[in-house]
């Protein structure tokens with residue numbers, strides 16, 4: 058084992074191309090805590106960096122923060138890091154849900170951090186570096202605790218500046234008060250914790266001081282549901298008048314004329330509205346309205362204030378049939394979404410659907426699915442559950458039909474999420490330009506336009522490090538050409 062106080066922080070190539078150009082908050086906080094514990098974080102971002110070269114650096118520990126979609130890749134990398142003599146540590150939502158089951162799945166990780174456990178993880182890592190060895194329990198943190206915010210202000214300097222869009226993740230709250238039966242958010246932690254407004258403002262000020270104009274993606278589960286806490290943050294942002302534009306998750310139910318106006322004045326440019334389904338008989342959470350009129354009113358209010366709106370749907374929730382998908386499509390047709398997107402339903406560990414499958418008519422087809430669920434992200438043939446009305450392949454077919462209907466009827470851009478919108482705005486683009494490029498046939502796009510649009514659409518990733526390193530520059534060029542063309546019309 059190497060004997061240096063460096064921690065190698067590893068980000069696998071993300072499964073979705075656009076994520077490669079975004080500073081991830083989990084790794085940012087890992088680096089922030091490492092620094093605060095007197096350690097030196099070294100980033101190996103494998104879209105840009107070579108893992109073999111990274112492993113030649115002096116570091117005793119290799120640390121990962123993984124989601125389900127990069128979990129398979131993370132396991133392989135951790136196994137290689139272990140073979141190269143590193144102690145391997147993993148955290149993130151997927152291992153928080155799996156807990157001890159991680160060890161039934163793989164021996165690639167020496168230590169597993171569960172829940173909001175960075176201070177404890179740093180104590181374990183520094184113990185390893187002092188030669189104390191890996192704690193026998195191999196699990197750090199309980200992951201069953203009440204939601205609590207990180208006390209450190211995020212330090213984003215681990216990310217080299219020119220690789221990424223100037224879009225930064227910021228967290229004002231953690232957790233969710235709702236218990237939507239498909240969602241794991243309430244399982245990861247209990248209740249909601251909200252950051253003191255001054256601390257979030259310190260993060261925002263720090264970003265503006267260091268980087269100038271920035272775009273912020275609030276990663277809160279439901280920013281719009283925070284009531285007076287949100288009002289106070291928005292008022293502070295309006296008063297500070299920082300060069301910051303932002304986007305967040307929200308629910309139509311929460312959008313009032315006053316809130317829409319306040320959000321816009323505080324710099325909100327785009328919202329991701331969680332709708333899931335507009336059909337009676339499909340199980341969504343109580344916080345998700347099924348009334349197209351209510352959704353439409355929220356979208357119109359947001360538009361009045363210049364806020365771009367993405368509506369998100371899940372196809373295949375219990376109760377879904379071909380007819381309910383048609384109902385949802387009929388319900389959303391008159392709503393003036395700028396973008397509509399979604400995905401087939403996936404059963405997740407710890408969710409209400411998983412804990413009471415019989416109640417919701419869910420059949421488990423693969424008894425070991427909890428530890429094998431990540432297989433879905435590279436093997437589409439892996440089938441592990443079915444609802445009373447649909448198999449997973451049927452959900453995928455209906456999802457494909459849903460998408461085709463949105464596109465052929467020109468109801469909205471398909472899956473132009475608020476994050477893609479922020480990336481485009483951050484390179485000087487305008488939303489009308491992007492919407493136009495988004496809907497243009499591939500054959501009518503130049504090479505650069507197609508490259509940028511394909512990455513923003515998450516259709517493709519960039520596997521060549523040199524091409525990836527120049528991608529944000531290409532996006533700048535395409536955005537300014539689009540603006541010039543529009544100005545010349």
Ligand code: SF4
Nearest residue numbers: 233235237240242278
């Ligand atoms: S879907 Fe949204 S509102 Fe429902 S529990 Fe999850 S985060 Fe909360």
